[in-house]
Amino acid sequence: MSRLVVVSNRVADPRKAAAGGLAVALGDALNTAGGLWFGWSGTVIEGGAPGEGELHQQKAGTVTLATVDLCAEDHADYYLGYSNSVLWPVFHYRLDLARFDAGYFGAYRRVNRLFARQLLTLLRPDDIIWVHDYHLIPLADELRALGATQRIGFFLHVPLPPQQLLAAIPQHEWLMHALFAYDLVGFQSEADLENFSRYVRAEAGAEDLGDNYYKAFGRTVQAGAFPIGIDVDEFAALTHGKDAREMYERMKDEYSRRQLLLGVERLDYSKGLPQRLRAFKALLKKYPENLRSATLIQIASPSREAMDTYTDLLQELESLCGAINGDFGELDWMPVRYMHRNVARKRLPGLYRVARVALVTPLRDGMNLVAKEFIAAQDPADPGVLILSRFAGAAEQLKDALLVNPYDTDGMADTIQRALQMPLQERQARHQTLLKNIREQDVHWWRMTFLKALGAAARG
Ligand SMILES: O=P(O)(O)OC[C@H]1O[C@H](O[C@H]2O[C@H](CO)[C@@H](O)[C@H](O)[C@H]2O)[C@H](O)[C@@H](O)[C@@H]1O
Numbered sequence: 001m002s003r004l005v006v007v008s009n010r011v012a013d014p015r016k017a018a019a020g021g022l023a024v025a026l027g028d029a030l031n032t033a034g035g036l037w038f039g040w041s042g043t044v045i046e047g048g049a050p051g052e053g054e055l056h057q058q059k060a061g062t063v064t065l066a067t068v069d070l071c072a073e074d075h076a077d078y079y080l081g082y083s084n085s086v087l088w089p090v091f092h093y094r095l096d097l098a099r100f101d102a103g104y105f106g107a108y109r110r111v112n113r114l115f116a117r118q119l120l121t122l123l124r125p126d127d128i129i130w131v132h133d134y135h136l137i138p139l140a141d142e143l144r145a146l147g148a149t150q151r152i153g154f155f156l157h158v159p160l161p162p163q164q165l166l167a168a169i170p171q172h173e174w175l176m177h178a179l180f181a182y183d184l185v186g187f188q189s190e191a192d193l194e195n196f197s198r199y200v201r202a203e204a205g206a207e208d209l210g211d212n213y214y215k216a217f218g219r220t221v222q223a224g225a226f227p228i229g230i231d232v233d234e235f236a237a238l239t240h241g242k243d244a245r246e247m248y249e250r251m252k253d254e255y256s257r258r259q260l261l262l263g264v265e266r267l268d269y270s271k272g273l274p275q276r277l278r279a280f281k282a283l284l285k286k287y288p289e290n291l292r293s294a295t296l297i298q299i300a301s302p303s304r305e306a307m308d309t310y311t312d313l314l315q316e317l318e319s320l321c322g323a324i325n326g327d328f329g330e331l332d333w334m335p336v337r338y339m340h341r342n343v344a345r346k347r348l349p350g351l352y353r354v355a356r357v358a359l360v361t362p363l364r365d366g367m368n369l370v371a372k373e374f375i376a377a378q379d380p381a382d383p384g385v386l387i388l389s390r391f392a393g394a395a396e397q398l399k400d401a402l403l404v405n406p407y408d409t410d411g412m413a414d415t416i417q418r419a420l421q422m423p424l425q426e427r428q429a430r431h432q433t434l435l436k437n438i439r440e441q442d443v444h445w446w447r448m449t450f451l452k453a454l455g456a457a458a459r460g
């Protein structure tokens with residue numbers, strides 16, 4: 001049987017919990033299949049040489065972790081720069097936040113070349129290689145240039161924006177050309193796949209060969225939508241584990257008298273946090289029966305803190321939370337409990353289960369695994385309600401959530417009110433369908449469907 005080689009910028013020990021959906025999902029996939037996980041070590045070497053990095057290897061159960069250090073300059077220009085100041089904002093439809101700095105692109109190519117060079121030394125002829133996310137779009141092209149002939153698939157965890165937005169990236173053609181070095185390119189949603197199809201036909205004159213095969217730049221690639229899922233059983237088991245139970249017991253008493261609303265994410269401008277807080281404020285104004293009762297716990301896990309766009313958001317959030325608590329709080333009740341801290345994933349199910357309502361309202365999100373985790377953690381006899389942004393990839397699958405437009409403050413306040421008042425029977429019915437959805441297309445389904453398609457993709 002072929003060995004699975006997973007490549008992603010972020011690598012984590014698959015036996016430990018990690019914040020960030022990609023690391024969680026790949027840990028799940030590799031724990032099942034075994035294999036090699038290759039990527040950045042997370043270490044930044046001050047004064048190191050650009051384009052160079054030491055390779056480390058360690059065993060983590062059945063998985064070998066192979067990681068490369070980055071020098072400070074590469075970390076700044078490849079990770080914080082091209083990946084997170086160009087590709088991340090543009091792919092999340094935020095041209096206004098993109099910084100097209102000339103030095104970033106060189107570092108992006110340099111690090112992809114470094115990864116290709118280091119990875120090549122570890123590869124076996126019959127390996128199946130699965131590359132993940134926007135940091136590594138040109139990796140297959142670099143590997144092919146070094147002679148790699150293995151099957152290579154790519155999965156984009158973030159959205160792919162429409163053609164006109166993508167075309168704002170000065171290197172858009174180069175990036176999309178690079179995708180044609182893969183045998184299969186996977187997206188989170190049908191909407192992303194549609195954007196890909198439109199782009200390659202309009203900008204690259206691609207020929208649509210049917211069955212999602214496209215021919216352009218003298219190469220053929222197959223594309224597809226493979227919505228990522230969670231390990232529902234593992235998450236349900238976590239829900240009944242010691243840490244989650246302790247969390248549940250602690251919170252249950254306090255919130256038996258109150259209605260708990262919950263938001264959990266990395267502190268990222270794609271997640272729609274200010275918009276959510278404004279909607280919560282509108283709820284308190286418009287429906288005063290929620291005063292002294294509805295409490296929003298917002299967990300914002302620190303992320304990419306070296307970037308201004310992230311520190312600006314932190315300040316905006318602190319000021320919004322402070323203003324809401326100042327305006328509406330009482331001595332014995334604060335409407336918002338805001339935490340700028342990571343909460344261990346094993347404790348989250350306890351919190352999800354106490355919440356009456358989950359607010360998963362990103363402005364754009366590739367998928368959003370928190371939405372799926374919330375569903376998996378609920379008590380089917382008395383489930384909470386999921387409010388989900390129509391702009392999260394998850395919305396294509398989770399139609400029985402209450403779908404909202406996060407830019408519509410009043411509309412979102414009305415939906416929160418509806419969720420808080422939803423009768424038990426409706427909550428149960430919605431939850432049952434949602435649970436069925438996340439069970440049918442779980443993380444195992446995602447891995448198997450993608451790898452089956454990669455194995456079957458015609459090459460050329
Ligand atoms: O590695 P970081 O810079 O710390 O960021 C964490 C991860 O964020 C993004 O996650 C995405 O993948 C999830 C799983 O498919 C998906 O549900 C979510 O919508 C995406 O935002 C990013 O794409 C990863 O590469 C990062 O590791």
Ligand SMILES: O=c1ccn([C@@H]2O[C@H](COP(=O)(O)OP(=O)(O)O)[C@@H](O)[C@H]2O)c(=O)[nH]1
Pocket residue numbers: 017018019020021022024264265266299300301341342343344345348367368369370371373
């Ligand atoms: O304080 C936190 C915040 C988030 N997460 C986990 O991080 C992942 C977030 O994945 P998602 O797809 O929702 O968003 P991403 O961060 O990848 O954009 C989920 O598994 C969460 O349970 C966590 O463990 N602790």
